[in-house]
Structures are given as structure tokens and as C-alpha cells.
Amino acid sequence: xxxxxxxxxxxxxxxxxxxxxxxxxxxxxxxxxxxxxxxxxxxxxxxxxxxxxxxxxxxxxxxxxxxxxxxxxxxxxxxxxxxxxxxxxxxxxxxxxxxxxxxxxxxxxxxxxxxxxxxxxxxxxxxxxxxxxxxxxxxxxxxxxxxxxxxxxxxxxxxxxxxxxxxxxxxxxxxxxxxxxxxxxxxxxxxxxxxxxxxxxxxxxxxxxxxxxxxxxxxxxxxxxxxxxxxxxxxxxxxxxxx
Amino acid sequence: xxxxxxxxxxxxxxxxxxxxxxxxxxxxxxxxxxxxxxxxxxxxxxxxxxxxxxxxxxxxxxxxxxxxxxxxxxxxxxxxxxxxxxxxxxxxxxxxxxxxxxxxxxxxxxxxxxxxxxxxxxxxxxxxxxxxxxxxxxxxxxxxxxxxxxxxxxxxxxxxxxxxxxxxxxxxxxxxxxxxxxxxxxxxxxxxxxxxxxxxxxxxxxxxxxxxxxxxxxxxxx
Numbered sequence: 152x153x154x155x156x157x158x159x160x161x162x163x164x165x166x167x168x169x170x171x172x173x174x175x176x177x178x179x180x181x182x183x184x185x186x187x188x189x190x191x192x193x194x195x196x197x198x199x200x201x202x203x204x205x206x207x208x209x210x211x212x213x214x215x216x217x218x219x220x221x222x223x224x225x226x227x228x229x230x231x232x233x234x235x236x237x238x239x240x241x242x243x244x245x246x247x248x249x250x251x252x253x254x255x256x257x258x259x260x261x262x263x264x265x266x267x268x269x270x271x272x273x274x275x276x277x278x279x280x281x282x283x284x285x286x287x288x289x290x291x292x293x294x295x296x297x298x299x300x301x302x303x304x305x306x307x308x309x310x311x312x313x314x315x316x317x318x319x320x321x322x323x324x325x326x327x328x329x330x331x332x333x334x335x336x337x338x339x340x341x342x343x344x345x346x347x348x349x350x351x352x353x354x355x356x357x358x359x360x361x362x363x364x365x366x367x368x369x370x371x372x373x374x375x376x377x378x379x380x381x382x383x384x385x386x387x388x389x390x391x392x393x394x
Numbered sequence: 395x396x397x398x399x400x401x402x403x404x405x406x407x408x409x410x411x412x413x414x415x416x417x418x419x420x421x422x423x424x425x426x427x428x429x430x431x432x433x434x435x436x437x438x439x440x441x442x443x444x445x446x447x448x449x450x451x452x453x454x455x456x457x458x459x460x461x462x463x464x465x466x467x468x469x470x471x472x473x474x475x476x477x478x479x480x481x482x483x484x485x486x487x488x489x490x491x492x493x494x495x496x497x498x499x500x501x502x503x504x505x506x507x508x509x510x511x512x513x514x515x516x517x518x519x520x521x522x523x524x525x526x527x528x529x530x531x532x533x534x535x536x537x538x539x540x541x542x543x544x545x546x547x548x549x550x551x552x553x554x555x556x557x558x559x560x561x562x563x564x565x566x567x568x569x570x571x572x573x574x575x576x577x578x579x580x581x582x583x584x585x586x587x588x589x590x591x592x593x594x595x596x597x598x599x600x601x602x603x604x605x606x607x608x609x610x611x612x613x614x615x616x
Contacts, residue, residue, distance in 0.1 A: 177443040177480075178466040179459055208480075208516075233522040236466075243518050255519050258442065259526030261486030278488060282507075282560035285521065327460040327477055328444045334479045362479070381459040381495040384575040 155350055155361065155371045159189035162344050162372040163311070166190060166200050170308040171225075173206040174217060175393040178236065179380025181329035183346045184216045186372075188390055190311075194225050195391075202227045206265070206307060208258060208332060210234030210242035212265040215383045216278040219390035221245060228252035230305070232261050238384065257285060262335060264305035269338020269367070273304050310340030313365070313377065317347035318354075321368030322361045330362065337367040347375040395597075396588045397569040400614040403537050405430040407496055407567045410535075411437050418442065418487065418527055420510075421465040422498040424537055427496055430616065438474075442483050442523045445469070448474045464523060487523070488530040497524070497529035498536045499566075501553040504600040506563045506575045508536065509555035528559030540568035540597055546580060547599035549573065549580060570594055572611060579603050584611040 156162050163186055166172060176182030194200065205226050210233075211218025218241040220226060229251060234242050245251040257279045267275055276299035280286040290301040303338065312333045315326040323345060325333060337343040350373045383392075398406070404426035406546055411417055411427075413435040419425050428450070431437050441463040448463065449470035457468035476529045486492060511524045538548055549566065566573045566605040571594055572584035582602045585594055587610040595602050 178462065180459070180462055190493050233520045234518050235520045239518070246518050253519070255521055257521050257525040258480070258523040259487055262480035279526045283525060283557045284512075285525065307521070325477075327458065327471070328441075328462060329460040330479050331444050331479055332480050335481055379459045381457075 169202045171204040173310040174308040175333035177331040183311045184378045186311040192241045204228045206230045212236035212390035213384040215283045230254040232258040238281040265335040268306035307340040310336035310343040312345045314347040317371045321365030323363035334363045342369045344370045362376045415433045417494040418495045443586045492531040499536045506561040509553040512556040528562040540570040550599035584609040
């Protein structure tokens with residue numbers, strides 16, 4: 152078995168108009184910048200994919216990565232918990248102009264909805280958001296005398312994920328807090344596409360240390376020395392990046 | 395009216411964190427609490443983006459942007475640090491595993507309701523982990539100025555701003571007092587010695603119960 156693909160364009164080739172795409176990362180940590188940029192490249196060349204529903208904790212920062220995807224006009228709706236950042240101008244302007252929809256989800260509920268989607272659990276109850284505006288219209292039930300809000304699973308056509316190391320079976324390890332949503336999104340997507348800083352031979356990853364087992368991963372592409380969102384934004388980069 | 399600085403409020407809140415406690419500090423002002431841990435007591439800090447037992451901020455230029463806190467500021471790892479994914483992180487939060495969560499507030503009601511995520515329908519709404527953090531920790535404490543910038547009470551009978559959670563706050567550390575929430579009422583525990591209970595009541599939007607002696611709130615210059 153070999154899930155590696157030769158290049159970024161091949162990795163994102165199957166993403167079509169209107170699909171739901173989960174994008175890993177919490178702010179810049181774990182954000183698969185190169186996969187996102189490859190998707191923008193395809194849009195610039197072909198006009199597709201567009202009308203995407205994107206799931207991410209945030210809404211991009213500056214003019215690179217997720218912010219550049221939104222700025223290119225490829226995203227119809229964002230499902231996220233915190234659409235603010237140091238420089239949220241791209242999302243803010245499009246949202247206030249009515250050009251992009253927002254589904255605001257508490258962060259832990261977002262994580263659990265994604266986990267549930269990957270685990271085959273269609274709904275679950277959480278204390279989070281009970282009695283608040285974000286629980287309006289949702290079913291409430293008491294367990295042991297306390298009220299809980301029912302939340303639905305969240306699944307995706309594709310996930311774009313950043314990992315540290317991968318093997319040809321799609322087994323993954325992550326780097327520090329870049330792990331965040333990435334393992335959950337691998338589980339919840341029909342096709343999980345991973346950019347890994349290094350691809351090693353089968354047997355070179357310690358089975359005890361594997362965080363995402365390869366069954367949750369469909370494609371792996373190597374991106375050595377990936378960009379870090381924070382570094383790009385400190386350099387005031389915009390996408391397309393200048394050489 | 396004399397009042398405590400933000401550092402002093404954070405110092406007071408830190409005195410109640412027991413040795414060995416697992417603690418989540420909200421973004422911004424509550425992060426200051428970590429600076430005032432009493433010597434000899436070890437608190438283990440949780441950040442919801444996936445680090446337990448992280449260390450303080452690194453010097454400028456030495457940041458590792460994969461090692462950040464919930465406010466997306468760089469932190470450091472140290473012996474005993476653990477990384478985990480978001481579902482595990484919020485299992486720690488909602489599952490009752492944290493001892494204390496310390497959060498900021500726009501408003502706190504005597505019922506324990508908290509409003510700290512939205513000032514109304516203007517602009518882009520953003521919630522992050524606020525609604526999760528108010529559930530599950532054994533103690534949910536708030537640190538806040540006692541009144542708003544224009545002098546209005548922040549401690550109220552009912553919140554007027556969109557709620558973060560219902561009946562979740564158990565103690566409030568303000569710039570003037572330490573107040574517990576018990577049985578849907580504010581119970582005064584400590585106040586600055588320079589102000590009277592009447593003065594304090596006049597800047598509080600719900601009745602302060604004084605069932606027993608009120609200790610002096612004495613905080614060093616920090």
C-alpha cells in the first residue's frame with residue numbers, strides 16, 4: 152500500500168464545487184498552508200473549486216492560507232468557533248458585506264461534532280451553550296438533573312491536514328500543538344489529504360507513537376520545510392507569494 | 395474609591411489555587427494569574443488548543459509557532475508537558491477534570507450566569523472556547539473590575555448581554571471585593587478595608603448578602 156502522491160496539485164485534485172472541506176489548524180499551528188495554496192492555484196487556473204463549505208477553528212489571518220482562500224472568493228460558508236485573528240480583514244469585510252455565511256460553533260462542540268462524524272455517532276449531548284443564543288432551536292434534554300444540548304455530527308468530503316511525519320500507509324505523527332483539529336478531521340472526511348514534513352518508510356514510525364492510524368488517511372504529499380502562517384504574516388506576505 | 399489593579403486582582407485569584415491543581419486561564423487578563431502562583435505550590439496549566447503543563451512565554455525571536463496558547467501567543471514546553479488533540483482537550487474541560495477555570499467577564503449575575511463573549515449583534519460574532527470552559531471545571535471563577543469603564547455595575551441581578559453560560563460562576567474576584575455565588579445570591583467574603591459595605595453595595599447591581607464577618611482584602615503592590 153502506498154498513499155503518497157507526487158505533488159500538491161494531485162493531492163487536491165478531487166475537490167469539487169460546493170464540497171465541504173475541513174481544514175486543520177488552530178490559528179497558524181497545524182495549518183496546511185501549502186495544500187490551501189495548491190487549491191487556490193487550481194481555482195486561478197480553472198475557476199474551480201468554488202462555493203466551498205469550509206470547517207476550521209478560525210477564519211484566516213492576513214492574506215495567506217485560509218484568508219487567501221476566502222479572499223479568492225472560493226468559500227460560500229465557514230463553520231468555525233472564532234472568526235477573529237490579529238488581521239481578520241478578509242473574512243470581516245466579506246461577512247459584513249453578506250458575501251460569506253457563518254455558522255458559529257463553540258470550540259469544544261466543533262471538535263466533538265467532528266470527532267462524532269468520524270466515529271459514526273450522529274448526535275450527542277453537551278452542557279456547552281445551554282441557555283445561550285447558540286442553543287436556540289436545539290433539542291434540550293436533562294440527564295441526572297442537568298440540562299444538555301443536542302448537537303449533530305459534522306462530516307466532510309475532504310480534509311486538508313498538516314502532519315509532521317507520515318509513512319506510506321498514512322500513519323501520522325504531528326508536531327507539538329499543531330496537532331489540534333488535524334487527527335479529528337482525518338476521521339471525519341471521506342478523503343483526508345495530508346501534507347507531511349517528511350515521509351518515511353513503513354517501519355520507521357514507532358507504532359506506539361502513531362497519533363493518526365493510516366485507516367483515516369487517503370492521500371499523503373511531502374512538503375519539507377512548510378510555511379508557518381505566523382512567519383508569513385510577520386513578513387506581510389500575500390498569496391500568490393512573491394518568489 | 396480605592397481599587398485593585400489588574401495585577402492585584404490576578405494575585406488574589408492565584409492565592410486560591412491549590413498545590414497540584416489543573417487550571418485553565420481565559421485569554422487576556424486571566425493569563426496574568428499564572429504570574430502570581432504562591433511559591434511552593436505547583437499549578438498545572440491547560441490550554442484548550444492542546445497543551446497541558448506549558449511554561450511561560452519565550453523571549454522574543456525564540457518563538458516556536460507550533461507551541462502556542464489559546465490566545466495564539468507563544469508559550470514553552472517544560473518537563474512534564476503533554477500534547478493532545480482538540481477532542482481530548484475539551485474532554486478535559488467538560489468532563490470535570492479541571493480544578494479551576496478563571497475567566498474574564500462583561501457581566502456576572504447573582505444566579506451565576508456569565509456574559510463574556512459578545513457585546514451584542516454588531517460586527518463579527520466569535521465564541522471560541524468560552525461556552526465550553528464554563529462547564530466542567532470544579533470551580534469557575536471570574537476576575538473583573540467591579541464596574542464598567544463608565545462606572546456601571548458589572549455584578550447584576552440578571553445579565554443584559556448574551557450569555558456564555560447559565561448558573562456557572564462560583565466566585566468573583568473584583569477590583570474591590572471577593573464575592574461568592576451561593577444559592578443564586580452574591581455573598582460578600584472580602585472587601586478593601588478602605589470602603590464600607592454600603593459603598594460596595596452602591597456599585598453592585600444586586601443585593602450583597604453579608605451573613606458573616608467580611609475579611610479585609612489586602613493585596614501587595616505587584
